[in-house]
Amino acid sequence: MDRERNIWVVGGDLRQRALARLLREDGHTVHIAALEGEGLAPEPLGPGLALAHCVILPLPVTQREEILHTPLSEEEVTLSQVLDYMEAGQILCGGLVSPAVRAAGEQRGLRVFDYYAREECMVANAVPTAEGAVQVAMEELPFTLHSARVLILGFGRVGKLTAHRMGALGAKVTVSAQGYEDLAWAAAYGHETGRLETLSCELGGFDLIVNTIPAQVLDRRRLQWVNPGAFLLDLASAPGGVDRAAAKELGLRVLQAPGLPGRTAPVTAAAAIRDSVYHILWELEA
Structure with missing residues (x-):
């Protein structure tokens, strides 16, 4: 992208693990939570989320009720734990965002986007x-x-x-x-x-x-x-x-x-998610 962003990647599978690496390679400051492996150092959820230009949630966002999809972590994280640290106006991106997840984010004044609903992501x-x-x-x-x-x-x-x-x-x-x-x-x-x-x-x-x-x-x-x-x-x-x-x-x-x-191809899938998130950010700044 044209400038460095502060991005949190919370939860997810091999796609989000690869996504964090790709974002760092692009020069962004990347924080991860409830996502482990390959030398990644997860951080506890906290006030730092309020400083994020974008918070990226898994695909799908939740595995049951409001429990985030976190197959690569032993930590169980709820959607509320993430949203409680965010502030109105921040950008929250997720894949296959359910109506309940969207409503919870928008009730807190967040700008909620589904990166997987974008045609370029689905085709990729x-x-x-x-x-x-x-x-x-x-x-x-x-x-x-x-x-x-x-x-x-x-x-x-x-x-x-x-x-x-x-x-x-x-x-x-x-x-x-x-x-x-x-x-x-x-x-x-x-x-x-x-x-x-x-x-x-x-x-x-x-x-x-x-x-x-x-x-x-x-x-x-x-x-x-x-x-x-x-x-x-x-x-x-x-x-x-x-x-x-x-x-x-x-x-x-x-x-x-x-x-x-x-x-089968987490890096390719991660690149598709990254590009869709970039497109969302660019469109908001246009």
């Missing part, structure tokens, strides 16, 4: 998500993706990139989506297509089913059609798109894997 995160999906599929399937029959549910950012990468490896990709526009684009890319609304018995013809839709599209009725030997990979945000209880009863293999960028 879709790349490691798609690559991570390929990695997981290659680890879980007993055969190559080449010639595998793959169904992609949804054709948004992640669906497009996942279909492209699996198709490039020789998979026989079919896209099932609701919108006619999405189906037209999938066909234009050379994929087979099908309407999501009518999806039923054809589910039995796939070796791998990848869901990218953040709604339960694979309920018990549809799961009964799935090939018992198929692998289901759910990339959608919680609660996901697969009825996990029904899948377990039917003996189907399901892996719910939201947040793949944080596991």
